[in-house]
Amino acid sequence: MEKTKHKTLTDKIWGLFASVKxxxxxxxxxxxxxxxGTVIEQNAEPAKNIKILAKFFGQSGxxxxxxxxxxxxxxxxxxxxxxxxFLLLFAANLIICSLDRIPRIWKIxxxxxxxxxxxxxxxxxxxxxxxxxxxxAHAKDLATKAFRKIGFRPSESSSEQGVQLYAEKGNFTRxxxxxxxxxxxxxxxxxxxxxxxxxxxFLALPEGQTSSFAYQTGNRRVLLxxxxxxxxxEVKFYGDTDMPRSYKSWLTILKNGxxxxxxxxxxxxxxxxxxxxxYQSSFGTMQENLGRGIVMLRLVSKDGKSEDFNTRLGGxxxxxxxxxxxxxxxxxxxxxxxxxxxxxxxxQNMVNPAIFVEFSAPGGKHYSGxxxxxxxxxxxxxxxxxxxxxxxxxxxxxxxxxxxxPGQTIVYIGCFILAFGLFVSFxxxxxxxxxxxxxxxxxxxxLIGASAxxxxxxxxxxxxxxAKALGSGQKGGS
Amino acid sequence: MDSSTFFGISTIxxxxxxxxxxxxxxxxxxxxxxxxxxITITGFVSQTIALVLRWKEFYAVEQSFLRAVxxxxxxxxxxxxxxxxxxxxxxxxxxxxxxxxxAFITPVAxxxxxxxxxxxxxxxxxxxVPALQSNWLLAHVMMSFISYSxxxxxxxxxxxxxxxxxEKKNEPAYIFWTVMLSIFIIVLAAMGLDYFAFKVTxxxxxxxxxxxxxxxxxxxxxxxxxxxxxxxxVVFTFLVWRYGGIMxxxxxxxxxxxxxxxxxxxxxxxxxxxIFTLGGLIFGALWANQAWGKYWSWDPKETWSLITWFLYxxxxxxxxxxxxxxxxxxxxxxxxxxxVVFTYLGVNLLLSGLHSYGSQ
Numbered sequence: 001m002e003k004t005k006h007k008t009l010t011d012k013i014w015g016l017f018a019s020v021k022x023x024x025x026x027x028x029x030x031x032x033x034x035x036x037g038t039v040i041e042q043n044a045e046p047a048k049n050i051k052i053l054a055k056f057f058g059q060s061g062x063x064x065x066x067x068x069x070x071x072x073x074x075x076x077x078x079x080x081x082x083x084x085x086f087l088l089l090f091a092a093n094l095i096i097c098s099l100d101r102i103p104r105i106w107k108i109x110x111x112x113x114x115x116x117x118x119x120x121x122x123x124x125x126x127x128x129x130x131x132x133x134x135x136x137a138h139a140k141d142l143a144t145k146a147f148r149k150i151g152f153r154p155s156e157s158s159s160e161q162g163v164q165l166y167a168e169k170g171n172f173t174r175x176x177x178x179x180x181x182x183x184x185x186x187x188x189x190x191x192x193x194x195x196x197x198x199x200x201x202f203l204a205l206p207e208g209q210t211s212s213f214a215y216q217t218g219n220r221r222v223l224l225x226x227x228x229x230x231x232x233x234e235v236k237f238y239g240d241t242d243m244p245r246s247y248k249s250w251l252t253i254l255k256n257g258x259x260x261x262x263x264x265x266x267x268x269x270x271x272x273x274x275x276x277x278x279y280q281s282s283f284g285t286m287q288e289n290l291g292r293g294i295v296m297l298r299l300v301s302k303d304g305k306s307e308d309f310n311t312r313l314g315g316x317x318x319x320x321x322x323x324x325x326x327x328x329x330x331x332x333x334x335x336x337x338x339x340x341x342x343x344x345x346x347x348q349n350m351v352n353p354a355i356f357v358e359f360s361a362p363g364g365k366h367y368s369g370x371x372x373x374x375x376x377x378x379x380x381x382x383x384x385x386x387x388x389x390x391x392x393x394x395x396x397x398x399x400x401x402x403x404x405x406p407g408q409t410i411v412y413i414g415c416f417i418l419a420f421g422l423f424v425s426f427x428x429x430x431x432x433x434x435x436x437x438x439x440x441x442x443x444x445x446x447l448i449g450a451s452a453x454x455x456x457x458x459x460x461x462x463x464x465x466x467a468k469a470l471g472s473g474q475k476g477g478s
Numbered sequence: 479m480d481s482s483t484f485f486g487i488s489t490i491x492x493x494x495x496x497x498x499x500x501x502x503x504x505x506x507x508x509x510x511x512x513x514x515x516x517i518t519i520t521g522f523v524s525q526t527i528a529l530v531l532r533w534k535e536f537y538a539v540e541q542s543f544l545r546a547v548x549x550x551x552x553x554x555x556x557x558x559x560x561x562x563x564x565x566x567x568x569x570x571x572x573x574x575x576x577x578x579x580x581a582f583i584t585p586v587a588x589x590x591x592x593x594x595x596x597x598x599x600x601x602x603x604x605x606x607v608p609a610l611q612s613n614w615l616l617a618h619v620m621m622s623f624i625s626y627s628x629x630x631x632x633x634x635x636x637x638x639x640x641x642x643x644x645e646k647k648n649e650p651a652y653i654f655w656t657v658m659l660s661i662f663i664i665v666l667a668a669m670g671l672d673y674f675a676f677k678v679t680x681x682x683x684x685x686x687x688x689x690x691x692x693x694x695x696x697x698x699x700x701x702x703x704x705x706x707x708x709x710x711x712v713v714f715t716f717l718v719w720r721y722g723g724i725m726x727x728x729x730x731x732x733x734x735x736x737x738x739x740x741x742x743x744x745x746x747x748x749x750x751x752x753i754f755t756l757g758g759l760i761f762g763a764l765w766a767n768q769a770w771g772k773y774w775s776w777d778p779k780e781t782w783s784l785i786t787w788f789l790y791x792x793x794x795x796x797x798x799x800x801x802x803x804x805x806x807x808x809x810x811x812x813x814x815x816x817x818v819v820f821t822y823l824g825v826n827l828l829l830s831g832l833h834s835y836g837s838q
Contacts, residue, residue, distance in 0.1 A: 020800060027788045030784075034781045034785060035781075244607065245608070246608050266608065268608070268609070268611055270768070270771065403772070408773075411763075419752075422756065425752075426751070
C-alpha cells in the first residue's frame with residue numbers, strides 16, 4: 001500500500017483527539033476553570049461575589065471584574081456553554097483515544113498464547129531454570145501437576161528442541177482500562193439524559209396544603225402529574241439543646257383525590273413516586289400565619305384519663321373531670337428567658353414553641369404560665385393533672401427538593417462498572433507462563449519464562465512456587 | 479480511662495519514636511531500630527484503642543454502630559488520618575525491611591497530634607447533623623481518608639525521590655522540590671506562630687483556624703510584620719534552595735534506592751486511586767443523591783476532589799501509557815497531594831459549600 005505523505009484532515013483531527021497532549025490540555029482547562037468556580041460562589045447574590053473578588057482585584061476593581069466574569073458565565077460556570085463544551089471534548093477524547101488503542105489490545109486479548117523458541121522463553125522478564133533427574137516424559141507430568149497447583153491449565157506443543165507447556169490467565173484484564181473509560185462515558189451519558197429529560201425543582205409546602213406542581217429556577221412551574229400533601233413537619237432536637245436531630249415531613253401522595261402513598265421523609269431518606277423523588281431540603285415558618293395555627297393539646301387528668309383537644313390562640317379548654325379551665329393567650333415560636341428572667345422570643349422558626357396559658361381552677365384559684373412543647377416538666381399543673389403541648393400545627397412549611405432523573409439508573413450502572421473497571425485495571429493482570437522441557441544428560445532441564453503486564457513482583461512469587469512444586473533438584477536461576 | 483488518655487499516650491509514643499528513628503539513622507544500631515519500631519507499634523496500638531473507645535463513646539450518643547464512626551469533625555478526621563499514616567508506614571517498613579522513613583513519618587504523626595492539642599480544636603463528641611445520618615458515612619469518609627494517607631506517603635516518597643535525583647541547582651525539578659518543601663515548612667511555622675499569637679489575644683477557640691490563619695504573619699494588621707513575614711519566607715526558601723544538597727546527603731544515608739522510592743510512590747497511588755474513586759467519588763455521589771437530591775452539584779469539595787482525581791489519573795496515565803519514570807511523575811505525585819490537602823483542609827477553611835462538616 002502506498003503511504004501518502006499528507007494526512008487527511010480527519011486523520012489529523014483523530015490524531016489530535018487520540019493524543020495524550022490533548023487530554024492534558026482538556027484536563028487542565030477543566031481543572032483551572034473549576035478552581036475559579038470554587039472561589040466564586042455559584043448562583044450567589046452579586047454583592048457576595050463582588051466582596052470575594054475585592055480580595056483579588058481591590059475594592060475599586062471588583063465591580064468591573066465582576067461584570068467581566070459575569071459576561072464570561074463564571075457566575076454559573078458549570079452550566080455555561082464553554083464548560084459543557086470542555087466536558088464534551090473530554091468525552092470525545094476518551095472515546096477516540098480508547099478506539100485508537102483498542103484494536104491493538106484486542107489482538108493481544110483474542111490471540112491465544114503460543115509456544116515460543118527456547119531463546120525467547122529465556123528472555124522473558126521473569127525466568128527460572130530447574131533441572132530434574134527424571135526423564136523428560138516424567139518431568140512433563142510433574143510440570144503439568146505444578147501448573148495445576150498454581151491454578152493454570154497448560155497447553156502442550158513439541159518440536160525437535162523439546163516439549164513446551166504454556167498457559168495464560170487474565171488476558172481480558174488488559175481491557176480493564178477501557179472498561180473504566182467506557183464507564184465514565186456511561187456516567188456522562190446518564191448525566192446528560194438526566195438533564196435533558198428530567199427536572200430539578202423546589203416546593204415549599206405548608207402543613208396541611210396540597211400541590212400538583214413544583215417550581216424550577218426562574219419560577220417556572222413543572223407539573224407532577226399527581227398531588228403531594230404535607231401532613232406535618234417537625235424538627236427534633238438533641239436533648240435540651242437547639243442542635244437539630246432530624247427534619248421530618250409526613251407526606252401523602254394523592255391521585256385524583258385518593259391517597260395512594262404515605263411516607264415520613266427525613267434527610268437521607270426521600271420519597272419516590274412515579275419517578276419523581278421528594279427530598280427533605282429545608283423548612284421555615286410562615287410569619288404572616290404565625291398567630292393562626294392550631295394548638296394541639298393532650299389533656300390528662302389526675303387519674304390518668306386523657307383527651308386530645310385542638311384549639312387556636314385565644315381558645316379555651318377544660319381538663320377532663322377537674323373543672324380546671326385554661327385559656328391560651330400568647331404564643332412564641334422560640335421562647336427563652338433573659339438574665340433577669342424575662343421571657344423573650346429568640347428565633348423566628350419554631351425552635352422552642354411555647355404557649356402562655358391562664359388557668360382558673362374551681363374555688364377561684366388563678367395561675368398562669370408558659371407551657372413548652374419540648375419540656376414536659378412545664379406540662380404539670382398544680383393538683384396532678386397535665387396539659388401536654390403536642391404541636392402548633394399549620395404555620396410551618398417544608399422545603400422539598402423535587403427531582404425527576406431518568407438518567408439515574410444509567411449513572412449508577414456506570415459507577416458500578418467504574419468500580420469493576422478500576423479493580424480489573426489495578427488489581428488483576430494478564431499472566432503468561434512458558435515452560436520449555438528439554439533432555440539433558442542424566443536428566444531434564446526445564447526453562448521457565450513468564451510475564452505479567454502488572455504486579456510483576458506478586459507473579460514472580462507465584463513462579464517461585466511453581467518452580468518449587470517441580471520438586472527438588474532446583475538450581476537457582478535469576 | 480477514656481479515649482483522650484490513649485490519644486495522649488500515642489502522641490508521646492510517636493515523638494519518642496521520632497527520636498529513636500533519628501538516633502537509629504545516626505548510629506545504625508539494630509537494637510535502636512527495633513526499639514523505634516516497638517515504640518511506634520505501641521503508639522499505634524494505643525491510638526487504635528483510643529479510636530475504638532471514641533467509637534464506643536459516640537455510640538452512646540448516636541445508637542448506631544455504622545453512624546458512630548469517629549470521623550465527623552476536623553479533630554476526629556485528623557486523628558484517623560494519622561492512624562492510617564502510621565499503619566501504612568508500618569506495612570512499608572515490614573515489606574521493604576527499611577526503617578529510614580520512620581524518621582520522616584513519626585514526626586509528621588506526632589506534630590499533627592500535637593497540633594490538634596494546641597489549636598484547641600473542639601474535642602467534644604458532636605451529635606450528627608441530619609445530613610450526616612446515613613450509613614454511607616462510614617464507607618465514604620473512611621475510604622476517603624485511607625486514600626488521603628496513601629497519597630500523603632506517596633507525597634513524601636515522591637519528594638524524597640526528587641531530592642535524591644536532582645543534581646544542579648538550576649534544574650526545574652530541583653527548584654520545584656526546594657520551593658515545595660519550603661512552602662510546606664513555612665505554612666507549618668506560620669500556623670505555629672498563629673497559635674502563640676492566638677493564645678496572647680485569647681479569642682474564642684472554635685474560630686481559631688477560620689479567623690486566625692496566618693493572622694500572626696502574612697495577614698497581619700501591621701504592614702511591617704506582613705512585609706517581614708513575606709521577606710522571611712523568601713529568605714527561607716532561598717536558604718533551602720542554596721543548601722538543598724545537605725538534604726540529599728541525609729536521604730542518601732538512608733540506604734534506600736531511588737528506584738524503591740519511585741516504586742513505593744507508584745504502588746501507593748495505584749492502591750489509593752481506586753479507593754479514592756470508589757469511596758470518595760462514587761460513594762460520595764451516591765450519598766449526595768440520597769441526601770441532597772443531586773449526585774453531583776459542583777460543590778467546592780466535589781470539584782476539588784475531581785481536580786485531585788484528574789491529577790492522579792494523569793500520574794497513572796503518564797506512567798503507564800507514556801512510560802514516564804522518575805522526576806516528571808514524582809512532580810505530579812507531589813502536586814497531587816497538594817490538591818489533596820486543599821480538598822481536605824483548604825476547602826473547609828477557605829471556601830464555603832455543602833461540605834462544611836469538617837471545619838468545626
